[in-house]
């Protein structure tokens with residue numbers, strides 16, 4: 351299955367920066383306070399080595415005990431101040447990070463829920479699940495554990511280098527001898543790391559995809575006795591993900607070794623250069639002590655930056671994947687189209703289900719004009735439901751086009767499919783209806799239910815607020831169909847496609863549901879996949895499908911007179927069957 355999928359887009363570094371900046375913009379005050387405290391904390395951290403250097407010089411020059419006490423007090427106060435400011439800045443970073451992350455997480459889930467179905471169809475659900483699940487988790491962990499230490503570490507490194515330069519440029523130059531070692535290790539690491547981390551992420555996505563498809567396709571796998579084969583597939587993708595994770599850990603361990611070497615080189619260079627400078631009288635022992643302490647101060651932040659570089663890079667890769675999802679244009683909810691009357695046109699549409707040998711639709715062309723109602727009829731398996739799915743833009747054709755007003759259907763919100771098997775979600779009935787339009791008032795929801803004849807809501811213990819679905823008040827198939835039709839009314843699309851919305855109905859309820867369908871079709875274009883040919887008789891036009899092709903098209907009377915496929919279907923349908931007779935007599 352993953353062989354036919356195409357990954358969702360990845361955002362570039364510039365797009366990621368722009369998106370993060372946009373998320374930070376509403377928190378300008380908090381961001382400024384966080385940067386100010388972090389800078390002050392790093393500056394306070396510079397005081398202690400400088401004071402200790404002064405102390406060394408003082409002791410060598412035979413200073414007074416009082417001065418030693420004062421300098422020691424300065425070291426203690428600066429240390430305390432630095433600790434307090436670091437804690438405050440970490441708290442501010444955590445607050446800012448969590449706020450931004452919470453917003454981003456909400457937006458990612460919302461973007462995922464509004465992705466055009468054709469995009470999900472192409473990419474497979476595993477990629478999307480891994481982005482809203484794994485990637486958001488990776489970023490949350492990094493924000494919680496590393497964002498504050500990283501900001502402190504970056505500022506500490508920058509300001510300490512400044513302090514080192516102020517003390518003695520030559521000592522800074524000596525310390526910088528460590529840079530080629532850092533540079534070498536980064537040059538070795540970076541190109542390899544990016545590849546490894548993205549391979550690891552992709553393996554996670556693949557594992558999620560194989561697992562989800564195995565669970566979703568369980569009935570099919572059981573039917574064909576192919577469980578073991580699919581378990582093998584899941585095992586192979588898990589093995590690949592595990593193997594890649596292990597090699598990533600081994601790889602970052604090898605890199606860690608170079609950090610210790612770089613520290614050794616830098617500190618040794620400062621000590622040797624300091625010795626020479628003191629010897630020629632160009633520096634004091636105190637200045638060299640302070641420089642060595644400054645350089646030593648870099649160890650922790652540098653090793654933190656290095657040790658967690660992989661996690662931050664991995665979080666950046668996740669951020670690229672999430673911003674990639676945020677950047678996909680959303681599918682506009684049905685009913686939010688611009689409202690200009692336009693035709694829904696299928697032109698030469700051919701479609702084959704993934705893995706099927708033969709197409710189920712062959713060069714189907716049709717046109718639904720504004721306000722026109724078309725009935726689509728044909729034997730079971732003729733391709734009616736498949737055609738409806740393509741007309742709704744939920745699946746892209748292999749050949750040919752489906753357009754609304756000359757443009758693509760997916761993402762316009764102009765065409766709504768009421769599927770054969772409507773679903774009622776667990777929760778208050780009113781919330782289920784508001785899936786169609788979030789801002790629908792209770793009066794509008796009640797009106798929509800009233801129009802589709804759902805008078806049974808009055809019997810529910812809490813009316814439209816009653817919890818329905820699997821965990822609440824159960825609704826039979828006829829009622830579920832009414833809810834689906836009421837949702838369509840609320841969504842108010844330009845074109846509604848009703849896929850046998852009345853097929854579930856018991857005969858007693860059939861008339862009522864047909865009236866409900868007629869109410870949904872009023873004042874808009876529509877296509878009804880009609881099992882009950884009574885609906886075909888009142889449609890403006892009837893299209894007859896046979897074996898994936900449209901074989902007849904015309905008004906009910908014309909097609910009856912023509913004596914072809916439709917006439918035969920009508921004959922079969924309108925001849926009362928024994929069981930229908932019994933039901934009528936009963």
Ligand SMILES: Nc1ncnc2c1ncn2[C@@H]1O[C@H](COP(=O)(O)OP(=O)(O)OP(=O)(O)O)[C@@H](O)[C@H]1O
Pocket residue numbers: 703706710728729730731732733734735736737
């Ligand atoms: N997900 C799928 N994967 C593979 N083949 C499918 C899938 N769904 C439907 N088909 C096949 O495509 C063909 C057309 O099916 P479709 O459901 O579109 O027909 P239909 O005319 O709507 O039938 P019915 O009136 O029984 O609902 C059938 O042969 C069916 O077996």
